Amino acid sequence: MAQLVGEAEANLIEPYALKAEFPIPVTLVAALPKNGFDEVVRCCTELGVTHFMPVISDRTILKPSENKLKRWRKISAEAAEQSERAIVPAISDPRSFQEVLHNLAAGNHYICGAREKCEPLLNALPKELPSGMTVWVGPEGGWTKGEIKRRSPPKFNLYPSAIRFCEP
Numbered sequence: 001m002a003q004l005v006g007e008a009e010a011n012l013i014e015p016y017a018l019k020a021e022f023p024i025p026v027t028l029v030a031a032l033p034k035n036g037f038d039e040v041v042r043c044c045t046e047l048g049v050t051h052f053m054p055v056i057s058d059r060t061i062l063k064p065s066e067n068k069l070k071r072w073r074k075i076s077a078e079a080a081e082q083s084e085r086a087i088v089p090a091i092s093d094p095r096s097f098q099e100v101l102h103n104l105a106a107g108n109h110y111i112c113g114a115r116e117k118c119e120p121l122l123n124a125l126p127k128e129l130p131s132g133m134t135v136w137v138g139p140e141g142g143w144t145k146g147e148i149k150r151r152s153p154p155k156f157n158l159y160p161s162a163i164r165f166c167e168p
Helices: 037-047 066-082 097-103 145-150
Strands: 002-005 009-012 026-031 051-056 109-112 133-137
Touching (some): 037 066
Parallel strands (some): 026 051
Antiparallel strands (some): 002 009
């Protein structure tokens, strides 16, 4: 809060920290869809994702160019500004599923599994706030059985009718 002093000056009365970010970093490991990743970046930036890791999965058709990556980074910056975020999320270069799996640190990982008998995501989250979390979202048609076997965090679904939590 500030008090105006004249036309071009202000005295700071009380600092105010804008809390526009989640208290923990959220990484989205997302298999690239045929089209529409622009919207994934835009919406998830607005929702608070701090890092995008595009994945080329077994079912991925899109092989993005350097121009696509530049476009996604621009969209992320615009969405961060539009939603008054304090940071612009990082967007990694697209990598293979195996490469991302090999390079990601251990931690709180959650994988979306469609059409499986699972609990809702909220039931899967720890009671105490973790230091960060990674959410894995598959391609159209879902993750292959081989990918799910290689990636063994708890699985969940985002919508009660389709996306629920499963033990590996």
